[in-house]
Amino acid sequence: MRALIYREFGSAEVLEWADGQPTPVPGPDQVLVKVAAGSINPKDVLLRKGIFPRMLDREKLPRGSGLDLAGTVVARGHRVTDLKVGDQVFGMTNRFAGGVHRELVAIDATQVALAPKTLTPVEAAAVPLAALTALQALRDCAGLKPGQSVLINGASGGVGHFAVQVARCLGAEVTAVCGARNLEFVQQLGAQRAVDYGETPAWELPETFDVVFDVFGAGRCGDYRRQLGRKGIYVNTIPKPVTLWAEGRARLGLGRRNRLVIVNSNRRDLNLLRLYIDAGRLKPVVDGQYLFSDAAQGHRHVESRHTRGKVVLMAPGQGSATS
Numbered sequence: 001m002r003a004l005i006y007r008e009f010g011s012a013e014v015l016e017w018a019d020g021q022p023t024p025v026p027g028p029d030q031v032l033v034k035v036a037a038g039s040i041n042p043k044d045v046l047l048r049k050g051i052f053p054r055m056l057d058r059e060k061l062p063r064g065s066g067l068d069l070a071g072t073v074v075a076r077g078h079r080v081t082d083l084k085v086g087d088q089v090f091g092m093t094n095r096f097a098g099g100v101h102r103e104l105v106a107i108d109a110t111q112v113a114l115a116p117k118t119l120t121p122v123e124a125a126a127v128p129l130a131a132l133t134a135l136q137a138l139r140d141c142a143g144l145k146p147g148q149s150v151l152i153n154g155a156s157g158g159v160g161h162f163a164v165q166v167a168r169c170l171g172a173e174v175t176a177v178c179g180a181r182n183l184e185f186v187q188q189l190g191a192q193r194a195v196d197y198g199e200t201p202a203w204e205l206p207e208t209f210d211v212v213f214d215v216f217g218a219g220r221c222g223d224y225r226r227q228l229g230r231k232g233i234y235v236n237t238i239p240k241p242v243t244l245w246a247e248g249r250a251r252l253g254l255g256r257r258n259r260l261v262i263v264n265s266n267r268r269d270l271n272l273l274r275l276y277i278d279a280g281r282l283k284p285v286v287d288g289q290y291l292f293s294d295a296a297q298g299h300r301h302v303e304s305r306h307t308r309g310k311v312v313l314m315a316p317g318q319g320s321a322t323s
């Protein structure tokens with residue numbers, strides 16, 4: 001049994017597609033999944049670099065990498081009745097450090113769902129973490145409603161390209177901010193307007209919006225005073241003291257206009273994403289695909305911070321790798 005592990009923190013070279021790893025046994029509420037593919041998220045890079053405080057990231061080294069996956073159910077715990085052996089699934093683990101990029105993984109059945117019928121396993125693996133983040137940021141944090149306007153900063157990457165499409169599914173009007181080479185791309189995804197951040201940074205736009213989703217996350221709520229007006233809701237993606245403080249206040253009911261999305265894997269939202277996808281309303285874009293044995297290359301691609309959509313790792317036989 002092989003797994004993508006690292007024995008020390010560091011650059012992408014610490015990643016090993018290591019043989020001889022223990023074969024997992026599913027618990028009563030888990031399924032055992034033969035993994036076809038898994039996407040790389042910026043958090044995988046941060047975990048591998050060891051930048052999280054020990055309070056959050058307690059798992060010892062050596063440890064496994066990867067937060068989301070697509071594959072086939074090959075066994076199930078005795079309490080799992082709604083998934084069966086042979087089902088194609090996709091999902092994300094809620095375990096902070098992840099560890100699902102391996103040949104076989106035992107995962108809580110509530111953290112996976114039937115995969116979209118219209119996608120290949122590589123495409124399905126691109127969806128879970130990034131699309132759940134987009135959905136939960138716009139629907140739950142921002143309460144985005146049909147007819148409202150949303151400004152999405154960082155609209156061409158993993159979360160952003162789903163955010164543009166999810167916002168359209170929710171009936172909103174989208175202004176997408178991205179690099180010059182991606183202006184046409186975000187418009188093809190459904191954005192009514194695209195802005196090059198090299199010419200006009202998002203926080204310099206003259207209009208106001210009902211929602212600002214700062215996917216790139218380098219800014220803070222106060223930077224968007226003009227775009228938020230008196231009623232707009234701001235959502236950031238990066239946990240740092242200022243955003244954690246704002247989200248803590250929001251959860252205590254002390255203000256709901258400054259939010260931090262904290263993605264959560266659950267069957268209900270994965271099912272909703274599958275419905276959007278199979279109805280042709282949402283589509284993942286895969287910018288690069290690499291074998292698990294070439295994971296370092298994939299991680300370096302994500303580290304560029306200029307992916308168009310997602311980067312996916314895959315088992316042999318799932319498609320041709322990006323050169």
Ligand SMILES: NC(=O)c1ccc[n+]([C@@H]2O[C@H](COP(=O)([O-])OP(=O)(O)OC[C@H]3O[C@@H](n4cnc5c(N)ncnc54)[C@H](OP(=O)(O)O)[C@@H]3O)[C@@H](O)[C@H]2O)c1
Binds near residue numbers: 133157182305306308
């Ligand atoms: N809190 C949570 O639960 C949660 C969940 C998921 C992700 N996140 C965080 O959300 C952030 C985005 O994740 P992701 O997967 O979308 O990352 P990503 O795919 O690496 O994002 C890359 C995108 O960022 C854009 N970008 C680069 N420089 C920019 C700038 N100066 N201004 C605006 N956009 C810029 C790039 O656009 P161009 O190529 O067009 O320049 C590229 O499309 C990460 O920090 C991640 O850790 C948090």
